[in-house]
Amino acid sequence: MTETLAQWLTSEAPASRRQAVLGNLYRGLRAILKNPTALAGLIIVALLLLMAVFAPWISLGRSPIEQDLAGRLAAPSSAHWFGTDELGRDIFTRTLYGARVTLTIVVLVSVLVAPIGLAVGTVAGYLGGWVDAVLMRTTDVFLAFPRLVLALAFAAALGPGIENAVIAISLTAWPPYARIARSETLAIAHSEFIEAAVLEGASTWRILFRHIVPLCLSSVVVRLTLDMAGIILTAAGLGFLGLGAQPPTAEWGAMVSSGRDVILDQWWVATIPGLAILVVSLGFNLLGDGLRDVFDPKSA
Amino acid sequence: MIDIEDLNVTFHSAGRDVRAVQNVSFRVEEGETFGIVGESGSGKSTILRAIAGLVPSASARLEVNGRPAAHRRSRADRRMLQFVFQDPYASLHPRQTVDDILREPLEIHRESAIDERIARAIADVGLLPAHRFRYPHQLSGGQRQRVAIARALILNPPILLLDEPTSALDVSVQAEILNLLARLRQSYSLTSILVSHDLAVVAHLCRRIAIMQLGRLVEIITADDLRSGAVKADYTRRLIAASRGFVRASA
């Protein structure tokens, strides 16, 4: 059965559009699985996903905010695998739930940043002229803001919280995407298959969304994956400063921050969430590198 | 069918004006295959692009199918004429299947019976149903050029512009594509303009041939003139001699 499925997917003569698209995805997936770096990254990111989704089950029903003042700052043991924090909360459970916060930020930033960058970049690159000038100068203005400072200002103005952290990060993160999309668009805007679409009578919007965006997508996805580590670190940084997710929400940056005072005596309080940040950032970086190898073997 | 008088195309690059096409006039009758021959920089492809509206041009008259053709074209104008490009590797979208590529023009013009028409277009250009859902990188150069021809013909345009359609192909594949074009111009009753640097290719398909040099029209001759050498301009004579191959200087 698996043999025939693989044959169906790699068929040189697909019988339907669905088979052709799935076949292409299958070939891409196989290329990722053959690339050790990408595979390692994929496994880490998949684990993060599983942790976030199944947190209540993995933690055996323990609550991340349930306090136990009698058992505060307990060392790792069979009862508390990663020990407890200054309020006696189980750090293992909190780390699991922290994955949810991190994943939320990752998803929200991706959903905001990629479309804005793609839209601005492709429109500027394809239309050129004054549209290009206006859009790209605007991009430059946003690029000039230091990310963390803007995020601090936002948090100060709108009040701390995940949503505001996401907005602050997104505002400063999209300009590089606009630049990538623009340069990719410039490279293909005058190619013959775009001219063919013009001659078919396709409208500008149709050309942008049906013909140009799909070709810019892969480099944007690669860049986004590579940027994810930075985004996670910024979010954790905001949490550490008390401007991200608010207590008692389990958030890795805030957890590191709360362990700061006891780092010499109770090392696990700050170390465990710190390690989580490290591993997940590394995972996204590895995956991004692998994806770049797969999508664009030339620049590897 | 196509009537051009005093066509001029000027490109502005690096502060200089390059006059790519200068004062070119000719007419193409209905059902004719008109040839344009010239070397690189002669402006032969630019004329085609001007007719298609891909580059801005100035002219005393530029009529396609009895209607003046402006630079801005309506969707109805677009269906009048289609284009086949030189490089079959660059003219097909790399992430679209043959089916997507052929579906696009039909969807844009809100045609009906799309699936049947795609199947028929694929058969018309000598491809197999098995090719329908392949990506361009899964096809050979000749098959890609067939897809490009199918895309150009799927809206049944009265006019087809061919820009060096076979120069990127091997001799045996070129023969197949030229035969295909000869057959299709019959069955679709096409009026077409064929641009090439290869005199033999143009003489094979066209009865009347314009010779271009450095943006100017040197002369318009017939294929028979070309073969017999009954031409007026010196340049044409030189071009014909060069195309017949290398002649060793008698030492």
Place this chain on the structure above:
Amino acid sequence: MSGELLVVENLNVAFPGRTSVTQAVRDASFTLGRERLGIVGESGSGKSTTGRAILGLVPRPGIVTATTMSYAGRNLLANTERDWQELRGRRMSMVMQDPKYSLNPVLTVGRQISETCFLHLRTSREDARRRTLRMLEAVQIRDPELVYDLYPHQLSGGMGQRVMIAMMLIAEPDLLIADEPTSALDVTVQNEVLRILDDLVRERGMGLIFISHNLTVVSSFCDRVLIMYAGRIVEQCAARDLQNARHPYTRALVAATPSLDSPRTELATVTRDPAWLQ
């Protein structure tokens, strides 16, 4: 010492892939004297790979084997990389299709040519410059002094190809392999470049291997022609007899080429026969 400059017997070039081995050249045997030998074939016929194998330039992971491959009595199969470097440029050279990719964009034309001269002939700098100017003149560049100081991007296609030829010939090799040297050029320029090659072969007694897909050019320019199909030499004949070739593939190629002299209503297409590979 025989009259043969190059003897090749049973040349095979294979490129091992992940799942299968691509056989680019199969059992090719031919000899070259001081003559113009054309190699004709379609893309994938192995004609360029044959040329590269002779110069020891088959890219990794290609595997070259042959019973004999000798140049002026010297066994090329035993060459080390050092031996190749000594031969290439000095004794045998190659002209590629597109001069744009073969010239260094940040060095002037004169600098590049005289450098070759300086390296291979161990002449003085002044002598190298003199020889370079003379060579540029030999390839019919009208103002050698001016062209000497130009950068490659300032040259037209025909001029670039002439500069390439000058660079390849400055060390006075006995064997020149020209891989589609005129395919990127206009017909009128093409014939000028061919004339230069022709003069050089005659005056210097060079051997020339001329690789091309263009039957008209090869049959009018070369003395002898090899026709390659899928890595195999299917026919060898005198260039002027190409129209009366015997092998069905050669005949089909000739019939598929549109001709100014013999108009046809329909061009013949090539029906490939697996038996041609036997």
